Amino acid sequence: MTSTIHLSLEVPVKYRAEICVIGAGPSGIAAAVSAVRLGRKVILLDANSFPGGLCTAARVPVLMTYSDGTRILMKGFGEDFLQRLGTGGPLEAEHVKRVFDAMLDEAGVEVLYGCHFFAADCENAKIRSVCFQSISGNFAVEAELFIDASGDGVLAVAVGCEYAVGGDSGETMPPTLCSLWSGIDWEAYRAGRTFSHNDENMLEALSAAFASGELSVPDWHHTGMTRLTPQLAGANIGHVFNVDVMDERSVSEALVTARRQLVEYEKFYQKHIAGFENAFIAASGSMLGVRETRRIIGEYLLCRDDYLARRSFPDEIGRYNFPADLHPVQPTREMLEEHKRLFSGERYKRGESYGIPYRTLIPLHSNNLLVCGRCISCDRYVFASIRVIPGCFITGQAAGFAAALCVTQKCSPKELDSATLRTTMAKHQALLQ
Ligand SMILES: Cc1cc2nc3c(=O)[nH]c(=O)nc-3n(C[C@H](O)[C@H](O)[C@H](O)COP(=O)(O)OP(=O)(O)OC[C@H]3O[C@@H](n4cnc5c(N)ncnc54)[C@H](O)[C@@H]3O)c2cc1C
Known part of the structure; x- marks a missing residue:
């Protein structure tokens, strides 16, 4: 009680x-x-x-x-x-x-x-x-x-x-910790295969990463990345599932999980996507992106x-x-x-x-x-x-x-x-x- x-x-x-x-x-x-x-x-x-x-x-x-x-x-x-x-x-x-x-x-x-x-x-x-x-x-x-x-x-x-x-059951959309990326070679990216958020190339790369365990959560809904300036990109990737967004403890745990997941995505992009070999996460949100x-x-x-x-x-x-x-x-x-x-x-x-x-x-x-x-x-x-x-x-x-x-x-x-x-x-x- x-x-x-x-x-x-x-x-x-x-x-x-x-x-x-x-x-x-x-x-x-x-x-x-x-x-x-x-x-x-x-x-x-x-x-x-x-x-x-x-x-x-x-x-x-x-x-x-x-x-x-x-x-x-x-x-x-x-x-x-x-x-x-x-x-x-x-x-x-x-x-x-x-x-x-x-x-x-x-x-x-x-x-x-x-x-x-x-x-x-x-x-x-x-x-x-x-x-x-x-x-x-x-x-x-x-x-x-x-x-x-x-x-x-x-x-x-x-x-x-x-x-x-x-x-109906109080379920809510999963949050995302958005992030700021740098070190991307956009020319190399443009010269390679396209990877828009849920296109076939992205689904193929995700499938490989789920199978190998590089990405620990098999999240097929990959929302993607936006070029912000010549040096910076903003990423809206990686959902955290089963979060009670109305509970501070659950949200706090989700923040830690999201930061860990982001490292997985950093490695995933470096390995699978041309132009991202030297890309890195420069910052993540100061708030969890609760939708x-x-x-x-x-x-x-x-x-x-x-x-x-x-x-x-x-x-x-x-x-x-x-x-x-x-x-x-x-x-x-x-x-x-x-x-x-x-x-x-x-x-x-x-x-x-x-x-x-x-x-x-x-x-x-x-x-x-x-x-x-x-x-x-x-x-x-x-x-x-x-x-x-x-x-x-x-x-x-x-x-x-x-x-x-x-x-x-x-x-x-x-x-x-x-x-x-x-x-x-x-x-x-x-x-x-
Ligand atoms: C992960 C994610 C990705 C998104 N992607 C996009 C996108 O690409 N494009 C797009 O257009 N939209 C996107 N959205 C949606 C959009 O950002 C938000 O829905 C929008 O910002 C909501 O605006 P708002 O003014 O209603 O509230 P919020 O942006 O939530 O602002 C509410 C403000 O109230 C303040 N506040 C809350 N409680 C208190 C309190 N007790 N005391 C004092 N202050 C308080 C907060 O600090 C905050 O500054 C995304 C949302 C999320 C979560």
């Missing part, structure tokens, strides 16, 4: 803002910058020491699909990020941190790093303040409106919002039917199109085939997309909270699409605009007229027309 202790804490209110955003990942930054665009006073707090969330801390190597082939879907904040990034997609973490730093600084968002959210003061479904632990001790932030951009829904859960995790945690249940649950129908909504705050990238929970060839069936088989054609209703950002039973990014209200299938960075930019930006309007109009997110939200976003070139 787990025993519990009871604490009664006095926490000083150290900061006051109109809008408080928890989490400086892609969605939280988009939210904070957008709310400031409407003239609101915003504070953004994060446990890490830099902006970007998984995008930088977990060394995610590339910006996923952001266009439907005819137009850019991530209007406004996402477009601005893309222009400043200047690579078209590859994400070199240090560069990305500086891009986000500049965007936050120019907007005038107050940003506090090294601040870990741990509690909320909430009465009658209204949050009064949120509490953080930092080098100065515990402190509280008072605000009128709160945005949970933590990816894990930490504030929403703390105030009692309902949520779901993973599939899937909580989805907060909101006023609307965006689901697979909506995706398949390419559905439009009167209150939509954007549209997206990435196919469901549900990484197999076990490393079998059969599960890889099932992944391909969904990912490729249900992929949209050029010009197609699905609408994202504003209601997916409004958790049930809360009067002054919005969610965005990984933890919006959707089923697991849509989650596997919208969880990537462009999707998080779209929902983050909308949460920021909505929060700002709620503060101005002194209304709750549920009371906010979605037509006004859409008109305001359109006026700021932040809505797909």
Whole structure:
């Protein structure tokens, strides 16, 4: 039996803002910058020491699909990020941190790093303040409106919002520890056989390595490597299976396992892939790349039917199109085939997309909270699409605009007229027309 202790804490209110955003990942930054665009006073707090969330801390190597082939879907904040990034997609973490730093600084968002959210003061479904632990001790932030951009829904859960995790049995996609590689001879690579992530050449090399034991886990879902700069590549390879992503002990063990597995992949690439003979891992993520945690249940649950129908909504705050990238929970060839069936088989054609209703950002039973990014209200299938960075930019930006309007109009997110939200976003070139 787990025993519990009871604490009664006095926490000083150290900061006051109109809008408080928890989490400086892609969605939280988009939210904070957008709310400031409407003239609101915003504070953004994060446990890490830099902006970007998984995008930088977990060394995610590339910006996923952001266009439907005819137009850019991530209007406004996402477009601005893309222009400043200047690579078209590859994400070199240090560069990305500086891009986000500049965007936050120019907007005038107050940003506090090294601040870990741990509690909320909430009465009658209204949050009064949120509490953080930092080098100065515990402190509280008072605000009128709160945005949970933590990816894990930490504030929403703390105030009692309902949520779901993973599939029917609670299974979640396996995490990956992404890594930074150097020492690659790209000319030799180009002159050799191609090895894109799951092509026949890669499957053949993997098969040999599984048989010889060079790779100890027969993980057929090899997601691959992206060239970031002339000297550097970002790798999203090697899943860790059977991890309880909601348990710190399991996540800690997974980090150690992942670092060990990476050494196996380093040797594998050196041996099997031309141009990689002298390649080495220069760094690994400072966070485990956990793909899937909580989805907060909101006023609307965006689901697979909506995706398949390419559905439009009167209150939509954007549209997206990435196919469901549900990484197999076990490393079998059969599960890889099932992944391909969904990912490729249900992929949209050029010009197609699905609408994202504003209601997916409004958790049930809360009067002054919005969610965005990984933890919006959707089923697991849509989650596997919208969880990537462009999707998080779209929902983050909308949460920021909505929060700002709620503060101005002194209304709750549920009371906010979605037509006004859409008109305001359109006026700021932040809505797909
Ligand atoms: C292995 C892996 C590979 C991926 N590959 C790609 C890819 O190639 N392309 C792509 O576009 N997307 C990719 N993604 C998805 C994408 O990176 C994330 O889903 C996206 O970053 C989520 O953005 P977010 O803002 O919702 O949350 P996150 O990026 O998770 O950011 C949440 C932030 O909240 C902070 N936070 C959490 N809890 C607290 C707390 N208690 N107190 C204070 N701060 C807190 C965290 O420190 C973090 O900075 C990948 C994800 C993973 C895991």
